[in-house]
């Protein structure tokens with residue numbers, strides 16, 4: 232494939248790709264997301280390959296292994312286009328039947344489609360399944376349709392047209408302005424306005440090289456949406472990054488990603504090579520005169536390496552110890568040069584904002600939280616997986632409509648956002664909308680969008696303990712409040728769960744929390760008390776019962792029952 | 793060097809660009825407690841005992857004086873109720889490891905801030921991880937014979953036997969830097985040389 236040298240050549244190529252596609256040709260899309268991999272999708276995939284070969288159907292049917300479809304609970308998932316028939320929990324034994332009945336015979340196999348466990352209602356098409364029905368899958372919606380290893384699949388769904396528009400129809404300032412007006416806020420946990428951060432880096436240290444970085448570390452336990460999106464549609468994030476680089480005036484980007492997700496790495500390397508080959512990366516991109524390159528860096532396996540200053544240290548080749556941010560990384564980052572870091576999902580939002588304009592984007596969501604948000608649902612929930620909903624969707628809808636409610640007839644007790652640096656809100660506040668500011672007002676910042684659903688059997692003291700226990704292996708241990716505060720809080724909570732809680736423990740926990748939250752060096756340390764504080768706010772009586780009555784109200788602490 | 797006028801505890805102080813709040817305070821004769829700070833080493837910001845309150849354009853923040861750069865019109869308060877509370881807690885947390893606190897500095901601070909050395913259950917490791925020995929060896933002596941291993945609460949100092957066997961006994965300059973116990977360095981070094989098979993290696997290079 233020769234390099235594309237102009238906007239017109241890109242559209243020409245796109246036309247050619249679409250012309251070659253027969254819209255009626257069956258395409259079998261097998262979810263190869265991480266959860267489906269775990270439930271045996273590799274076997275399903277090879278069963279399809281075999282069966283297609285056996286029946287000499289190579290020319291008549293396409294088979295693609297795609298990124299996560301989201302409905303991880305029911306994996307392995309197989310979707311058959313153009314009808315969009317969705318089969319759940321497919322096994323290799325089902326494959327010959329799918330080929331003969333559905334591909335050749337155009338029949339739906341009743342046994343494999345979605346059946347509502349309460350009403351018995353069936354749904355054959357992906358868009359009719361309650362889990363998918365009311366989602367707004369602006370970011371992840373293309374994942375079931377494209378082969379992440381094929382740049383042509385991405386071009387077929389309109390890929391890189393936003394980049395072309397930015398480069399040829401907009402000035403860098405114009406792009407920046409669009410992102411600012413769209414009020415795109417960071418998806419990595421802080422909800423910081425992306426436009427202002429871009430502007431800071433753009434204006435910092437004139438004449439000095441600048442960097443743009445994708446944070447794909449995703450270290451929070453229970454967060455898996457960044458991986459799902461990035462693995463399934465790497466070009467989407469890449470396109471966003473290149474547009475950002477253009478706006479900021481950067482010619483070098485970095486992708487900081489996980490060392491333990493080989494599929495992501497493979498798809499990413501391939502995407503970068505293809506983008507270079509087609510002229511979306513490298514010198515003189517699409518003949519615009521703008522040049523930009525990207526390097527991939529693998530993370531160091533500790534949570535704190537996702538923190539911006541630690542991440543940048545790590546890219547420099549140093550241990551990922553955070554530095555105090557008295558000088559922002561957007562001004563002085565990697566090798567002391569201006570460095571703009573955004574989360575995977577933040578970058579992924581950029582192309583659609585440029586394509587459709589800020590007015591379109593800001594019509595989605597709430598007053599101060601725009602667009603959609605990917606949520607990874609886990610815990611005591613019927614449908615674990617990845618959902619994408621407009622900001623402003625109520626937590627009740629997420630848990631009960633998309634998530635399918637709480638399994639085993641149990642009652643919902645609480646929802647925990649943001650993992651070990653997040654917070655818990657009780658069932659009574661379930662009508663709260665998904666919104667950065669509403670949630671942080673309640674003491675449960677949205678975090679990266681990982682939502683852990685807790686049923687009535689969950690002990691909050693034990694939850695608080697578990698999060699601290701996780702952090703004990705993830706903090707770098709450099710500063711006293713974080714390292715020592717954590718040690719003592721963990722001891723106190725462990726004692727409580729073992730019936731050794733003492734009067735005054737709660738006060739002491741609160742006192743340590745106050746010091747840690749204000750005096751620790753980095754935002755990890757300044758957040759370690761957050762889950763505990765939110766739980767003390769809403770479930771204080773449970774802590775008191777552990778101490779005063781040596782009783783665990785949820786009947787979860789073994790030593791107490 | 794341009795002069796920067798700022799305020800510390802209500803007193804007008806002249807500082808120079810590139811100075812930290814701690815530098816400026818010391819120059820003006822205002823004392824701020826420190827444990828991990830040493831003039832000849834790069835500021836480290838780990839003990840957080842030097843925490844002070846700063847006010848910039850009406851916004852207040854708690855920061856580490858040993859790292860925070862001075863700027864024009866900065867207002868610094870070194871002894872607010874909150875600052876004292878933080879220092880007391882930090883000392884109490886550290887005293888659980890260094891109960892005898894032979895180091896004069898720790899004792900004085902404990903007294904000044906009313907820190908109760910029995911607040912937390914004792915776990916006498918004697919090391920408060922100020923990193924003075926580690927950084928002195930790396931920055932001044934350029935030997936890297938001692939390093940931190942592990943993360944979070946299990947972080948500790950360790951000598952690297954191969955280097956230590958060659959370098960340490962003829963140097964021992966890091967021993968007296970320890971704010972808790974002179975013999976701490978001797979102990980860890982001896983242990984490393986006696987049991988060189990214990991797990992080794994810098995903290996996060998996994």
Ligand SMILES: Cc1cc2nc3c(=O)[nH]c(=O)nc-3n(C[C@H](O)[C@H](O)[C@H](O)COP(=O)(O)O)c2cc1C
Nearest residue numbers: 417418419446448449450537538539573574577755
């Ligand atoms: C301990 C810690 C871990 C973090 N881990 C991540 C992460 O895995 N992914 C991420 O995008 N942001 C993470 N962050 C937030 C980043 O520091 C940074 O704010 C973010 O990447 C900025 O991107 P955004 O503005 O697009 O959200 C972490 C922060 C802390 C304090």
Ligand code: SF4
Nearest residue numbers: 708709710713753756
């Ligand atoms: S707050 Fe925790 S993670 Fe951050 S520098 Fe201090 S010890 Fe390391």
Ligand code: FES
Nearest residue numbers: 837838839840858
């Ligand atoms: S002296 Fe400033 S943090 Fe230790």
